[in-house]
Amino acid sequence: MIRVLVVDDQALVRSGLAAILDAQDDIEVVGEADDGDVAVEQAAALRPDVVVMDIRMPRMDGIEATKRLPDTTVLILTTFDLDEYVYAALKAGAAGFVLKDTPPDRLAAAVRAVAAGDQLFAPQVTRRLVESYVAKPPPREADDLRELTPREREVVLHVAKGLSNVEVGERLFLSEATVKTHLTSILRKLGLRDRTQLVVLAYERGLVTPGEG
DSSP states (O other), rough: OEEEEESSSHHHHHHHHHHHHSSSSSEEEEEEEEEEEHHHHHHHOOOOOOEESSSSOOSSSSSHHHTTTTEEEEEHHEEEEEEEETTHHHHHTTTEEETTTHHHHHHHHHHHHHHHTOOOOOOHHHHHHHHHSSSSOOOOOOOOGGGGGGGHHHHHHHHHHHHHHHHHHHHHHOHHHHHHHHHHHHHHHHHSSSHHHHHHHHHHTTTSSSTOO
16 A cells, blocks of 8 residues: 655645545555645654655745655656746655646556656656756766766666666666666765656766757
């Protein structure tokens, strides 16, 4: 059973989301919060598997709340697919994002995906999001990137283009398990939380050029 905390400052939206998710056989809504501050408290007390978090809220917004939940999987809710705050939320450690008008079945599928540790975004969504907020970043080689092996760099490049572990393995003739091993090593060396932050870093460092397919 996937335990979910729903966070939104609009009571009707919050209760609607909770009802949709609670109706799923494998999802249980264990709590609700109307702002980020309450969400942080609730997350500490309830230990949900996933926090479904609105971005725009009074007092503490979803970005700051996400920063304060480093060990919790956060799925961001947004009104627009290129909301100006989404990129900041991803940098803060969010596992992904869904639109508020997402159909119920897709919302539930998104919760399941991030709960399982999967990458939520389709490749084109990843590119649109990152390119919009890191458009043509100046390439700058950081010391931490020099720690990566050539193979690890190849893995980073493919992950940054939105490929799944299986697809990366097919491109590099590696098993899925080997790709996961490389990713674990990469995240450790770079001090990153997950593959979402890895995608952001790859664009910021200029490892991937906006528009690359």
